[in-house]
Amino acid sequence: xxxxxxxxDAILNYLMKISSTFLIxxxxxxxxxxxxxxxxxxxxxxxxxxxxxxxxxxxxxxSMFGFYEKGLVRFEKNFxxxxxxxxxxxxxxxxxxxxxxxxxxxxxxxxxxxxIVKSTGHTAMGTYALVAPYIGTASTDHGWVDDMKxxxxxxxxxxxNVDYLDIKPNEKAxxxxxxxxxxxxxxxxxxxxTFTSADVKAYTRGVEPDCEKLIxxxxxxxxxxxxxxxxxxxxxxxxxxxxxxxxxxxxxxxxQNNILFSVLVQFMGEKAINNRLxxxxxxxxxxxxxxxxxxxxxxASDRILGKYFFNxxxxxxxxxxxxxxxxxxxxxxxxxxxxxxxxxxxxxxxNEWPWKTDLTKGSGPKSFQDLHKMGLLKTPAGQ
Numbered sequence: 001x002x003x004x005x006x007x008x009d010a011i012l013n014y015l016m017k018i019s020s021t022f023l024i025x026x027x028x029x030x031x032x033x034x035x036x037x038x039x040x041x042x043x044x045x046x047x048x049x050x051x052x053x054x055x056x057x058x059x060x061x062x063s064m065f066g067f068y069e070k071g072l073v074r075f076e077k078n079f080x081x082x083x084x085x086x087x088x089x090x091x092x093x094x095x096x097x098x099x100x101x102x103x104x105x106x107x108x109x110x111x112x113x114x115x116i117v118k119s120t121g122h123t124a125m126g127t128y129a130l131v132a133p134y135i136g137t138a139s140t141d142h143g144w145v146d147d148m149k150x151x152x153x154x155x156x157x158x159x160x161n162v163d164y165l166d167i168k169p170n171e172k173a174x175x176x177x178x179x180x181x182x183x184x185x186x187x188x189x190x191x192x193x194t195f196t197s198a199d200v201k202a203y204t205r206g207v208e209p210d211c212e213k214l215i216x217x218x219x220x221x222x223x224x225x226x227x228x229x230x231x232x233x234x235x236x237x238x239x240x241x242x243x244x245x246x247x248x249x250x251x252x253x254x255x256q257n258n259i260l261f262s263v264l265v266q267f268m269g270e271k272a273i274n275n276r277l278x279x280x281x282x283x284x285x286x287x288x289x290x291x292x293x294x295x296x297x298x299x300a301s302d303r304i305l306g307k308y309f310f311n312x313x314x315x316x317x318x319x320x321x322x323x324x325x326x327x328x329x330x331x332x333x334x335x336x337x338x339x340x341x342x343x344x345x346x347x348x349x350x351n352e353w354p355w356k357t358d359l360t361k362g363s364g365p366k367s368f369q370d371l372h373k374m375g376l377l378k379t380p381a382g383q
Contacts, residue, residue, distance in 0.1 A: 076294070082240055094106065178210045
């Protein structure tokens, strides 16, 4: 008898056991429905058997995940195509190239100017975060004073050392200007022993134009660097490029206009979106390559499963219960005399960008430029 036959026999025996347990539970349930229910001598026994039956059924799912996890390990190890992993980080991202049978190749980091301007912009916003809980009570609650004094030392030290940074003169001047505005707000607040909502607004709006300049410099450095990396990797992979997969991670606020994902699209093309190019939503800004690799393996291996079960390798990209849930929501809303609010059904192989793209939804500004055109970023008088 073959090993495959033994496995089938074992599965059949197990299913017969489950069926038998269900039969016992069903018989007991029917007996409880008879007029002599009050005379049932063993209600606890019935409940015990029902619990056993439920545990047996749950075990089916538990056992399945054991096989699933083992399969993922083998799938990840034997994945036959190159994979580019683009991970967000505080230094502008990490790009790692995985090639079958070769050690991972990690790209050099983004030039330091990215981290410099990002830290400077965060200092301006961090100062707001320091004072925000005390707006309206700053004169009576001095819980902000010690924190501001300590942070002021950090800001002053950084400003004093800007000239030693290996960046362009205009970039040094911008960094100094921002830090000077931060220090001026701190000094005024500490001298007066308070600040008002108007003071905070004047500070934030006064430093905002510089923050836009910092964003432009940092983004240019980041995007330009990764363009160079991907250009080299595309040459390195040659014909394999068209079979290369790529993925990036994103927390909620970084989902719209996701920089790393958008850069990858430029090299892989729009048709690769949601196909060979995936955006994985994560709860943390920085995630480990191992966790990302595991998430990718689940998606890629499930596509093979989808082809076997449903004759479509993209069906498993969706929550299977979702279609049933959708119908149930519509039915329940119909009972309330209302129309269900649900997204339209789209082809399951859609390569639409994985974020807001419909111009007919919503209103108002779409960018910094729109904020300026609409007069929403006017610098307060005196700034």
